[in-house]
Amino acid sequence: MTNRKEVAKLAGVSEATVSRVLNGIGPMKESTRDRVLEAAKRLNYELNAVASSFARGKSGNLGVVLPYVPKVHLFSTYYFSELLSGIGEAVRSKGYGLLLMFRDPAVAYDYVSLYRTQRVDACIVLGASEIDSEKEGINRLADEGLPFCVMDQRFDNPLVSIVAADHEQGSYEAVRHLLDKGFKRIGFLNGSPQYSNSRDRMTGYGRALRDAGIRLDESIVYEGNYSRTSGRLAAIPVHRDLSRLDAIFVSNDRMAIGLMQGLREQGCRLPEDLKVVAYDDSDAASVTEPPLTTVKVPFYDMGRLAAEKLLTRLMDKESSEAVINERLQTELKIRKSSGD
Amino acid sequence: MTNRKEVAKLAGVSEATVSRVLNGIGPMKESTRDRVLEAAKRLNYELNAVASSFARGKSGNLGVVLPYVPKVHLFSTYYFSELLSGIGEAVRSKGYGLLLMFRDPAVAYDYVSLYRTQRVDACIVLGASEIDSEKEGINRLADEGLPFCVMDQRFDNPLVSIVAADHEQGSYEAVRHLLDKGFKRIGFLNGSPQYSNSRDRMTGYGRALRDAGIRLDESIVYEGNYSRTSGRLAAIPVHRDLSRLDAIFVSNDRMAIGLMQGLREQGCRLPEDLKVVAYDDSDAASVTEPPLTTVKVPFYDMGRLAAEKLLTRLMDKESSEAVINERLQTELKIRKSSGD
Numbered sequence: 142m143t144n145r146k147e148v149a150k151l152a153g154v155s156e157a158t159v160s161r162v163l164n165g166i167g168p169m170k171e172s173t174r175d176r177v178l179e180a181a182k183r184l185n186y187e188l189n190a191v192a193s194s195f196a197r198g199k200s201g202n203l204g205v206v207l208p209y210v211p212k213v214h215l216f217s218t219y220y221f222s223e224l225l226s227g228i229g230e231a232v233r234s235k236g237y238g239l240l241l242m243f244r245d246p247a248v249a250y251d252y253v254s255l256y257r258t259q260r261v262d263a264c265i266v267l268g269a270s271e272i273d274s275e276k277e278g279i280n281r282l283a284d285e286g287l288p289f290c291v292m293d294q295r296f297d298n299p300l301v302s303i304v305a306a307d308h309e310q311g312s313y314e315a316v317r318h319l320l321d322k323g324f325k326r327i328g329f330l331n332g333s334p335q336y337s338n339s340r341d342r343m344t345g346y347g348r349a350l351r352d353a354g355i356r357l358d359e360s361i362v363y364e365g366n367y368s369r370t371s372g373r374l375a376a377i378p379v380h381r382d383l384s385r386l387d388a389i390f391v392s393n394d395r396m397a398i399g400l401m402q403g404l405r406e407q408g409c410r411l412p413e414d415l416k417v418v419a420y421d422d423s424d425a426a427s428v429t430e431p432p433l434t435t436v437k438v439p440f441y442d443m444g445r446l447a448a449e450k451l452l453t454r455l456m457d458k459e460s461s462e463a464v465i466n467e468r469l470q471t472e473l474k475i476r477k478s479s480g481d
Numbered sequence: 482m483t484n485r486k487e488v489a490k491l492a493g494v495s496e497a498t499v500s501r502v503l504n505g506i507g508p509m510k511e512s513t514r515d516r517v518l519e520a521a522k523r524l525n526y527e528l529n530a531v532a533s534s535f536a537r538g539k540s541g542n543l544g545v546v547l548p549y550v551p552k553v554h555l556f557s558t559y560y561f562s563e564l565l566s567g568i569g570e571a572v573r574s575k576g577y578g579l580l581l582m583f584r585d586p587a588v589a590y591d592y593v594s595l596y597r598t599q600r601v602d603a604c605i606v607l608g609a610s611e612i613d614s615e616k617e618g619i620n621r622l623a624d625e626g627l628p629f630c631v632m633d634q635r636f637d638n639p640l641v642s643i644v645a646a647d648h649e650q651g652s653y654e655a656v657r658h659l660l661d662k663g664f665k666r667i668g669f670l671n672g673s674p675q676y677s678n679s680r681d682r683m684t685g686y687g688r689a690l691r692d693a694g695i696r697l698d699e700s701i702v703y704e705g706n707y708s709r710t711s712g713r714l715a716a717i718p719v720h721r722d723l724s725r726l727d728a729i730f731v732s733n734d735r736m737a738i739g740l741m742q743g744l745r746e747q748g749c750r751l752p753e754d755l756k757v758v759a760y761d762d763s764d765a766a767s768v769t770e771p772p773l774t775t776v777k778v779p780f781y782d783m784g785r786l787a788a789e790k791l792l793t794r795l796m797d798k799e800s801s802e803a804v805i806n807e808r809l810q811t812e813l814k815i816r817k818s819s820g821d
Contacts, residue, residue, distance in 0.1 A: 200600075201600070202580065202600075207569075209573055214562070214563060214566035214781060215566060215569065216556055216561075216562040216563070216565040216566045216569065217559065217562040217563055217566055217764065219557065221556075222554070222556040222557040222562050223554060223556070223557055225556040226554035226555060226556045226557055229547075229555065229556065229581065229583065232581075232583075233549055233582075233583040238580050238581065238582045238600065239580070239581040239582070240542065240578050240579070240580045240581075241569065241572075241578065241579040241580075241581060242573075242578045242579070243569065243572075243573040260540075260541070260542075260578065398768055402768075424557065424765060425764060425765050425768055428738055428742075428765055428768060428769050428770075429768050429769075429770075430768075430769075430770035441554060
């Protein structure tokens, strides 16, 4: 392998100068920098992506902007932790750093200055929702043509890059599974409609019922906020309606776990008294009693794909697509909570 | 509240100049910059910590360096996700960014150039172990007197800042709980001794037995690697030794969950055939069947404390301590897996 000494010799500079150029340290005559980079290239000197980013005046960082939610340990939720694991893998394999920042969802976030101040070369937006302030921040980013990608949330603007899962189809298959087993009275505990992924689940739920000739009954549709506590609270109306329910579809595992806990506290036997199908296939899904039938979402793959596409675009602007639009498929995992 | 206009007026510059100074954008005469900062200060103009960091030529980022472990979704492990949630909270509340990077544990990581290239102002090292390459990277960092902190791992070097949990005491109390319930033949499934926190658990286990007049029996001490799979594999020797075991202490919840799964597959009834005490009190601990008696570790608080101490040091070098050395207490959570 080529070493720093050989690069220094070919460029006619000291080894220290080679290091300074490749690490972007201190001021440097442009001609010297060019000579070093040229020599490194000719000798196939393995440039660390970060070092070479610095040499080109880039940050070497992929930004990830998360919503700040007081008291929630965001990294400990399966959704964010898996997305970040996937993003982290892509970033690591390309030698980038991952710069995490928090936004207040109620205020339009100034993404653009992250690029201007060279803190990031590209950005992934996690946990975005439909509220005006969020849309405003993202639309500004799209207007500037900067490389970014929104995760798992749709926006009207065709200039917004998106990597998402097909939650309509995932939900359709979840409800279809219950219908196939002969259950007809299927409730739905959904998350907030400010997320397009909640609305997509609702569309899939409605379509599955319609295809089976069943009218959607709004009185057995409940709303939580994707937290375990909100699932536990939903046990009160669900228990009240128990005589009208065969089964319930729940928009994530956390709420399903809270719901099952709450129902059990009120004396329910599960799955005998109510069949449950959840969503995510988080680590906890297979260790609950009964284990959860749930829709597996490839969050890790989604995070990795978004990051890889963005970093590829940074390295090769010409041949890569300008707007990313990917939708990944989910997979139903059948366990005992749905009566199997 | 003071606005940008008033700062611009007092400093005798345009509003755009105020923004450029506070966001560190582009070149700027030093006298102009000083005048803007002085005016902002006099008017108590609320400087965003990051903006002012940039104005001072800092990155505004706290670095977090994680070990790269192929195929492991690091953010999805309770240990890392809770530490990161705590670090994230401190970083967010002080207006910093969190720059995540991965290291190959087999190679001495060049922390020092992260500071030199102004990618970070301070660093937290997660998941460090005792191997030479790791020690070398960290000792170099200590030699340079740069602000950093190692999480939950002890090093001989007194210049290394550490925030850890008291795993010796936590383990002592876990084993003591089993002894108090009359169980005498207590096995131990530990993680790798390359982590000081594994060795500390072993010390606590041994001390609890000794205090009860019981000789430590090496033949019922097992080793895993903190993964669920390694716990499931340990079910083979544990099942073989079952006639010699009343209970087992396991170094984290993941391995305990794997072990219980493996034992059940071999026909064991739990907790009837074997009492289990685990470690961490992760989300999964309370949803397993039986729910896990486990040692709660304040990972979130540890992460937050380390980040707050480092960021405080950055903002006020004079009055803050140079070396951080904190040890937080654990708490035993009693549930059904230990026979209650």
